[in-house]
Amino acid sequence: MSVTKLSHCKPGQTGVIKNIAGDGPVIQRLLELGxxxxxxxxxxRHAPFGDPISIEFEGMHLALRAAEAQHLEILL
Amino acid sequence: xxxxxVPTLPAKVALIGxxxxxxxxLFNALTGLSQKTGNYPGVTVDKKVGSMDQNIELIDLPGxxxxxxxxxxxxxxxxxLLGQIAEQKPDLIVxxxxxxxxxxxxFLVTQLMELEQPLLVAVNMMDLAEKAKxxxxxxxxxxxxGVEVVxxxxxxxxxxxxxxxxxxxxxxxxxxxxxxxxxxxxxxKEGVKLAKALSIPLPLARRALIDEGLxxxxxxxxQCGDKAIEQTRAARETIKAAGLSxxxxxxxxxxxxxxxxxxPVITQGERGPSFTDKVDGILLxxxxxxxxxxxxxxxxxxAIFDWxxxxxxxxxxxxxxxxxxAGSGLQxxxxxxxxxxxxxxxxxxxxxxxxxxFLPQILLLFLFLxxxxxxxxxxxxAFLMDRLLRFAGLSGHAFVPLMSxxxxxxxxxxxxxxxxxxxxxxxxxxxxxxxxxxxRIPVYTLMIAAFVPGDKVFGLFSLQALVFTAMYLIGIVVAxxxxxxxxxxxxxxxxxxxxxxxxxxxxxxxxTVFLRxxxxxxxxxxxxxxxxxxxxxxxxxxxxFPRSQEIHDSHEVMRTEVQAKKSGEELETAxxxxxxxxxxxxxxxxxxxxxxxxxxxxxxxxxxxWSVGIAVLASFPAREVVISVFGIVYxxxxxxxxxxxxxxxxxxxxxxxxxxxxxxPVFNLPVALSILVFFALCMQCxxxxxxxxxxTNSWSWAMLSFFGLTFVAxxxxxxxxxxxxxxxxxxxxx
Numbered sequence: 146m147s148v149t150k151l152s153h154c155k156p157g158q159t160g161v162i163k164n165i166a167g168d169g170p171v172i173q174r175l176l177e178l179g180x181x182x183x184x185x186x187x188x189x190r191h192a193p194f195g196d197p198i199s200i201e202f203e204g205m206h207l208a209l210r211a212a213e214a215q216h217l218e219i220l221l
Numbered sequence: 222x223x224x225x226x227v228p229t230l231p232a233k234v235a236l237i238g239x240x241x242x243x244x245x246x247l248f249n250a251l252t253g254l255s256q257k258t259g260n261y262p263g264v265t266v267d268k269k270v271g272s273m274d275q276n277i278e279l280i281d282l283p284g285x286x287x288x289x290x291x292x293x294x295x296x297x298x299x300x301x302l303l304g305q306i307a308e309q310k311p312d313l314i315v316x317x318x319x320x321x322x323x324x325x326x327x328f329l330v331t332q333l334m335e336l337e338q339p340l341l342v343a344v345n346m347m348d349l350a351e352k353a354k355x356x357x358x359x360x361x362x363x364x365x366x367g368v369e370v371v372x373x374x375x376x377x378x379x380x381x382x383x384x385x386x387x388x389x390x391x392x393x394x395x396x397x398x399x400x401x402x403x404x405x406x407x408x409x410k411e412g413v414k415l416a417k418a419l420s421i422p423l424p425l426a427r428r429a430l431i432d433e434g435l436x437x438x439x440x441x442x443x444q445c446g447d448k449a450i451e452q453t454r455a456a457r458e459t460i461k462a463a464g465l466s467x468x469x470x471x472x473x474x475x476x477x478x479x480x481x482x483x484x485p486v487i488t489q490g491e492r493g494p495s496f497t498d499k500v501d502g503i504l505l506x507x508x509x510x511x512x513x514x515x516x517x518x519x520x521x522x523x524a525i526f527d528w529x530x531x532x533x534x535x536x537x538x539x540x541x542x543x544x545x546x547a548g549s550g551l552q553x554x555x556x557x558x559x560x561x562x563x564x565x566x567x568x569x570x571x572x573x574x575x576x577x578x579f580l581p582q583i584l585l586l587f588l589f590l591x592x593x594x595x596x597x598x599x600x601x602x603a604f605l606m607d608r609l610l611r612f613a614g615l616s617g618h619a620f621v622p623l624m625s626x627x628x629x630x631x632x633x634x635x636x637x638x639x640x641x642x643x644x645x646x647x648x649x650x651x652x653x654x655x656x657x658x659x660x661r662i663p664v665y666t667l668m669i670a671a672f673v674p675g676d677k678v679f680g681l682f683s684l685q686a687l688v689f690t691a692m693y694l695i696g697i698v699v700a701x702x703x704x705x706x707x708x709x710x711x712x713x714x715x716x717x718x719x720x721x722x723x724x725x726x727x728x729x730x731x732x733t734v735f736l737r738x739x740x741x742x743x744x745x746x747x748x749x750x751x752x753x754x755x756x757x758x759x760x761x762x763x764x765x766f767p768r769s770q771e772i773h774d775s776h777e778v779m780r781t782e783v784q785a786k787k788s789g790e791e792l793e794t795a796x797x798x799x800x801x802x803x804x805x806x807x808x809x810x811x812x813x814x815x816x817x818x819x820x821x822x823x824x825x826x827x828x829x830x831w832s833v834g835i836a837v838l839a840s841f842p843a844r845e846v847v848i849s850v851f852g853i854v855y856x857x858x859x860x861x862x863x864x865x866x867x868x869x870x871x872x873x874x875x876x877x878x879x880x881x882x883x884x885x886p887v888f889n890l891p892v893a894l895s896i897l898v899f900f901a902l903c904m905q906c907x908x909x910x911x912x913x914x915x916x917t918n919s920w921s922w923a924m925l926s927f928f929g930l931t932f933v934a935x936x937x938x939x940x941x942x943x944x945x946x947x948x949x950x951x952x953x954x955x
Contacts, residue, residue, distance in 0.1 A: 148955075149323055166464055169820035170291070170434055171718045175285045176472035177327055193507045194608035197617070202655070203321050204353070206497070209606045213718055 151188070151200070153215035159187040160219035167216050179203060180217060230276040232392050233309065235301060237315030237333070239326050241597075241724035243345045244320040246375050247317055248281045250734050251385070256736070268297075273385065277392070280311065286325075288332045288428060290437040292642045295505050299912035300440070302336055307950050313339045313392050320350035320357055320372070321725070323487055327479045330366070334398040335424050341391045342370045343384060349725070354490025361486035368398050375730075402478045407463035408470050409457040418452055419445040428459065428904040429453045444701040497597075504601055514605050516622065517598075521589045526586060532581035535735030540574030560765060562651035573754055579747075585626040591622070591737035593731035600721055607719050613704040616642070616719040620650040626656035626751050629691075632741055634912045642664055642717060648707040650916055652700035654904045657693045660844045665692055665901045667848055670871040672893035686896075692901045699902055699933065703837045760839050760846070777805040813839060827899070827935070828942035830881060837899065842907040844900055853877065891945025895938040 148163055162184045163219045165175060180186070181203065189199040189206065238244040249256075252271025269281040273681060283294040290296035294522030297306070297448065304310030316333055318326030323344065333340055363370045371387040374380040404412070408430070415427035421444065430453065431440045440450045461469055490794045504510050544566045551562045593599050602624075612620055626633030633653045640646040657665075673685045776799055783795045808814050818837030824834040832851070839845040879887040904910065904927050914923035945951065 148796050154723070163528055168433075168468060169470060170396070171720065173431070173433075173435075173468040173472075174286075174291075175721055177289065177328060177697060177853060179328065179472075179476055181472055181476055187504070189501070190605055191507075192505070192608060197607050198549055199501075199604065199723055202524065204492070206501075206725075208719065208721045208723055210608075210719045213720060 147221050148218050149221055150184070152198070152214040152217050153210040154219060154221075155186045156188050156190045156198075158183065158221060159169070160221040161185055162216040162217060163220045165216055166218065169215055173214060175209075175213065177198045178205070179208065186217075186219065226637060231272065231276045232313070233278050233284055233311045234273070234313045234392070235311035235317055236315050236317065236342075237282040237285060238345075239286050239319060239322075239327070239329060241722060242284070242317045242319040242326065243375050244284055244313070244317040245281070245468055246730050247343070247345065247381075247384075248279060249730075249736055250375060250381055252279055253732075254736075254739075255305045256740075265784055273388070277388065282310070285329070287329060287908040288424075289432050290428065290440060292638070294638065296436050296440050297435075299428065302338070303425060305444075311338070311666070313341060313388065314424065315343055315388060316836075317343050317345050317373075318342045318944055321353050321355055321922070323350075323355075323357060324479050327483050328475050331402075331475045331478065334366070334368070334426075335427075337397045337399065339391055339395045340368045340398040341387060342366065343373050343387075345373045345375060347372045348374045348376075349727075350600075353495065354492070356490075358486040358488075359841050362483070365401075365482045366398075367485060368396070376902070378663065380747045387782050397626050401482070401816045401829075402474060404474060405465060407465055408460050408467065409811075413454060419449050419931070421445065425929065427471075428455055431471050433457065433467065448480060468810070468864060481608045495725070497723075498901070500726055501601070501723070504598070505604065505745045510601075510605060513536065516604060517578060517593075524585065524589070529581040529585050533578050535928050536574075536578050540570060540577065543574070544570040547584060550954040557791055562766075563759070563765055564761060565738045568758050569754065570766075573750070573757055580742065580745060583629055583632065583745050584738055586625060587738045587741040589736065590625060591734040591864065592630075592729045594621075594737075595727075595733055597724045597726045599722050603719075603721055604723065611717075613648075613701045614702060614717065615645055615650070616648060616717055617721060618642075618719065619645065622649050622653055623656055626653040627659060629658050629660075630654045630656070630906065631912050632747065634909070634916050635744075644708045644711045645717060645872045647711050647917065648704040650913055650922075651707045651929075652704045654906070654926070654930060655700040655902060657696050657901060658906075660906065661692070661900055663848055664844055665689055667851075671876055672888060672890050674890075681722040688897070692897055695898060695901050695937075699937070703929075703933070717839055723867070740941060757842055760813070760842060764808055764811050764835075764839060766812060767810070768807060770808060772803065772806050776806070791882065809917060827938040828889075828946070829877075829895070830887050832887070833896060837903075837905070840905045842905075844905045845910070847900070847905075890950045891942045894945050894950075895942035898941045899934045899938035901934075904930040 149160075154160070162180060162182055163183060164182055184202055186200055188200040188213065189201050192208075195211075196205050197208050198214060199206055199208045200214075201207075236244060236248055239549055250268075250271045256269060256271040258493065271279050271281070280301065282298045283292075285295055288295075288299050288302075290299060296848065300306050302311065302314060312334055314336070316326075318330065329627055330342060343360075344359070347357075350357065357372070361370055361371055368666075369387060369391055371384055373381075373384050403409070404427075412430060413424060415421075415429065416423045419426065419441070421429075421441070424442075427439050428581050429449075432438065438450055438453065441453060446795055457467060460470075467955075470798045504513060547570060548562055548566050556562060566665075593602070599621055603620045605617075606620045607617030610616055610623075611821065613619075615623075617636075621641070622633045622636040625632075625636055630653050633656070634650055637646050637653070638647045640649060669685050669688055673688050676684045777797050778803075780796060783792065783799065809818075813835050814831070816838060817831040820834050821829075822833040822839070824831075824837070829837075836847045836851055848856050876888050877886065881887055910923050910927050913926050915922065
């Protein structure tokens with residue numbers, strides 16, 4: 146078991162959200178979409194230049210930038 | 222007063238839901254062509270309404286995951302739902318949810334329940350849920366939520382009928398939704414206090430507390446005065462001091478309630494890799510995905526240019542015949558030859574018609590965009606392009622607007638509404654006109670064919686094709702610093718982000734695609750009938766008046782001379798020539814011509830003479846006007862085309878033969894380049910300026926954008942000419 150930032154996860158890795166750090170409009174949006182503690186999440190793929198990344202949770206595919214993904218701490 | 226004396230107003234039903242839940246498809250299915258787009262009183266947010274039945278009006282609110290007010294559209298939504306907009310208070314709220322992702326949709330549902338108004342939950346895409354092995358216990362759901370729930374399969378007409386019945390039923394019963402959860406005391410106390418102090422509804426007070434740094438704050442300020450912001454902030458601080466973060470309080474309260482109460486009524490079977498997963502494996506592949514993306518974009522543009530051609534010719538021909546018909550009609554009525562005929566034929570029909578020609582391209586572009594959007598590919602394109610757009614300070618959200626602008630900036634500007642970051646939206650609006658639109662093609666073609674040598678570079682590419690491509694690239698290159706500058710100096714928050722749902726792939730709905738194309742066409746025609754109409758009339762008047770008797774008399778003398786000497790066909794050609802000559806003289810002496818000569822010193826550094834100057838001025842309503850102006854100035858008559866016909870060659874030759882008073886040729890390669898560069902960068906398009914005004918709701922932005930880009934184009938034109946002359950391109954003779 147280890148905790149990693151979502152931005153450092155590789156495609157195909159799965160884990161559980163441990164914490165979502167910070168605040169502001171972007172974080173509010175992530176929270177609203179359901180990225181809260183305890184949710185299972187899977188990294189799907191990285192875009193051609195390594196950023197943004199796409200993730201899957203509860204059947205939703207979501208694209209976000211590494212800058213946003215680094216707020217999410219994942220328990221692998 | 223009895224209720225009988227008042228005619229019954231149609232019941233109002235607000236339709237709201239997450240993006241990608243098929244809300245628009247449902248709205249289209251329920252209302253069809255009865256849809257109308259208007260404005261909410263006092264603001265320029267589009268209001269889409271349609272009638273479902275004689276007595277039921279459906280209001281389509283923008284797709285959203287939450288009632289948090291992020292954009293002007295979303296702020297309006299909450300105002301409509303709370304009944305704060307005069308005469309817009311809905312009698313019933315219908316929330317469209319996605320059966321496959323029901324728990325996520327429930328976040329918005331819980332927000333709506335707090336409004337304590339009649340609510341109906343439509344669970345859409347029940348068929349897809351079944352395929353994804355999701356089972357929803359509808360009766361269980363009704364019990365937990367305490368509101369009416371109706372399963373829907375948008376494709377099935379029987380399913381739509383049952384939805385309609387449920388709407389009517391709910392309108393009769395009008396049972397308000399109830400709240401089944403409690404907010405943490407420290408938060409709720411402040412919410413209640415704030416609601417009382419500002420006399421606003423409690424749900425709005427809660428939003429004010431949660432939506433820190435979002436437009437909700439401005440809404441509160443407009444409604445309750447500037448002091449309200451301070452009061453809200455103070456209340457927020459009290460909550461934070463109690464160890465709570467408002468946004469987290471909301472997210473955890475709702476998601477936890479949903480997990481405990483909605484979780485049990487939904488069963489999720491084993492999830493294998495879906496169709497979408499497999500397709501994305503290819504379409505979002507680092508290598509193949511990129512190749513497919515660029516091939517697809519190339520195909521779309523080729524198709525727009527190739528397929529629209531015949532239709533454009535048809536319209537062009539139609540406009541021409543209409544002009545002739547109107548001309549002969551007026552002559553038959555004894556009104557020919559005067560200003561009226563000229564106004565109708567050269568002013569209105571030629572001016573508006575020249576713009577109408579682009580209708581097929583716009584319809585085709587919207588057809589492709591609507592298909593790509595509705596099947597789910599556009600979100601992928603944005604995902605692939607986000608990194609590249611970051612160089613210009615933009616994000617993947619700007620992709621669709623910018624791509625559309627290559628065909629026409631007007632739909633491109635309208636597409637910027639989906640960008641929630643304000644500084645990014647304004648930057649995109651500012652640079653969208655720099656993407657070479659289809660109206661520039663005639664100008665590029667004429668100048669390149671006339672003045673760029675047909676040599677091959679490295680024996681491979683023709684120099685002409687390279688210059689053509691360079692015109693597209695120069696717009697993109699110049700857009701980067703301009704976009705960065707607008708972002709920097711716009712004064713809006715500059716935090717950029719990219720957060721986008723990649724929806725499940727689906728077959729595009731024919732009705733949705735058709736309606737998008739139909740509405741785009743209607744909007745374009747409306748603009749052609751208003752802004753472009755007025756601009757055409759003004760430009761015509763400036764180029765027509767004053768008509769001095771002297772010019773007429775001197776040409777009349779020439780006509781009499783010719784009539785005495787020549788006969789038959791020869792006479793006809795000679796008379797035509799005199800007519801053209803007369804037209805040219807009139808134009809030179811017109812207000813527009815005088816203006817051209819007045820501004821000549823200003824345009825001389827770019828290598829232009831007065832004729833190019835007025836061509837540029839006259840082409841303000843639409844860039845392609847420049848060609849007809851050259852035609853008039855160089856005494857060719859006005860009916861010119863850039864196709865490889867005799868007229869075009871004649872115009873090319875006339876341009877080449879044009880001389881300054883000292884005998885030097887007016888046009889050479891550097892002059893052609895400076896004209897090309899100017900038109901690549903300038904904002905000579907009344908429709909675009911009007912759309913910028915509409916989208917930014919500000920004349921200052923529209924004017925800044927017009928004068929700013931025109932200034933950039935002017936400087937770039939001077940540089941092109943001066944550098945071209947300095948490196949000796951001026952001496953190249955073709």
